[in-house]
Amino acid sequence: NKIHFDYKKHENDHLAATFCGSTIPAPFISSGNFLTVQFVSDLTLEREGFNATYTFVDMPCGGTYNATWTPQNTSSPYVSNQSVPLSTCTWVIEAPPHQQVKITVWALQLHAQDCAQNYLEVQDLPEGDERVHFCGRNLTALPEFYSSTSTAMVVFKSEVLNSNSRVSFTYQIADCNRQYNRAFGNLKSPGWPDNYNDNLDCTIILTAPQNHAITLFFHSFDIEDSSNCAHDFLEVRNGSSRNSPLLGKYCGTLQPNPIFSQNNELYLQFKSNNIISSHGYEIIWASSPSGCGGTLYGDSGSFTSPGYPSTYPNNTHCEWTLITPAGRPVTVSFYFISIDDPGDCVQNYLILYNGPNATSPSSGPYCGAVSTANTFRFPLVILKS
Numbered sequence: 001n002k003i004h005f006d007y008k009k010h011e012n013d014h015l016a017a018t019f020c021g022s023t024i025p026a027p028f029i030s031s032g033n034f035l036t037v038q039f040v041s042d043l044t045l046e047r048e049g050f051n052a053t054y055t056f057v058d059m060p061c062g063g064t065y066n067a068t069w070t071p072q073n074t075s076s077p078y079v080s081n082q083s084v085p086l087s088t089c090t091w092v093i094e095a096p097p098h099q100q101v102k103i104t105v106w107a108l109q110l111h112a113q114d115c116a117q118n119y120l121e122v123q124d125l126p127e128g129d130e131r132v133h134f135c136g137r138n139l140t141a142l143p144e145f146y147s148s149t150s151t152a153m154v155v156f157k158s159e160v161l162n163s164n165s166r167v168s169f170t171y172q173i174a175d176c177n178r179q180y181n182r183a184f185g186n187l188k189s190p191g192w193p194d195n196y197n198d199n200l201d202c203t204i205i206l207t208a209p210q211n212h213a214i215t216l217f218f219h220s221f222d223i224e225d226s227s228n229c230a231h232d233f234l235e236v237r238n239g240s241s242r243n244s245p246l247l248g249k250y251c252g253t254l255q256p257n258p259i260f261s262q263n264n265e266l267y268l269q270f271k272s273n274n275i276i277s278s279h280g281y282e283i284i285w286a287s288s289p290s291g292c293g294g295t296l297y298g299d300s301g302s303f304t305s306p307g308y309p310s311t312y313p314n315n316t317h318c319e320w321t322l323i324t325p326a327g328r329p330v331t332v333s334f335y336f337i338s339i340d341d342p343g344d345c346v347q348n349y350l351i352l353y354n355g356p357n358a359t360s361p362s363s364g365p366y367c368g369a370v371s372t373a374n375t376f377r378f379p380l381v382i383l384k385s
């Protein structure tokens, strides 16, 4: 028979402690304004159980807040000439159903570089696709965070709270505009997997690291079909503005071919008119210095060699690392390969590794022309020509 003390709002959050026997547990302080206590007993032996008292305490920071369309600020308290020992502050930011939360961290100082004791973490609740973790020395790049669910959680952990250890951020309901400064991610139409709304005009700007080129792979696509895509459409431009060269304008249900950018920026615009909506889109994007490959992140997706369905160029070296959010094994299926090689797969080949790098056990190399369904549980895929 045991008691769980749990500062969680949803399954899979933080289990704080489990107790049984007759030793009285020490007082427990939650990190936010919620605490779940679970009492479980089995089929045998009955005892008195437990009694407990609870009260609130003034915490230095954290709590549950409702996001509004107007940005609101919150901070850890400013402590000027003393140090307050601190463990964790947790903010839970809730948006209305079917909306997302936008978090903008505009100041972050950490007491020490020990990443286990001093960090800022922002993630979806319950745990979804999005999670960012800041610690150590490099705190200059603080990208905006958009939740994929209607709730975001901000955790600030620090050994002490003082003028050199603090965080300030803004939270609000996210509109459909996005600006991502990172190497890879997923894009879903607003409301996904439900239909998108009418009268949307959303701008999405992808900025990968310098010298990277971006690839967009369309995983699902269903936008109201109309002549010249005049009603609803997704436009992709090679650059960072509305005036950048147009790479494609898409609508209907035909899945667009992958898009290979020429530099590290892509500008997407998604527009819907005032009548008829569809399912929308799900896009996986990756980037790398070689113009192909990169990290592919998500529950499921698809990817191709560079230029596909045209031919790949000579001197290709692409490495894709496949990561699933829950850390489950990755399954890769090939329906078609056409890689020209004299036959020994030494110069031109596709190879898979069952681990994070090329020292892991491999499958392949493969070359030639094959059109059978081959399935692998390997997360690293390399194409060389």
Ligand SMILES: [Ca+2]
Pocket (backbone or CB within 6 Å): 224, 231, 232, 272, 273, 274, 275, 276, 277
């Ligand atoms: Ca429409």
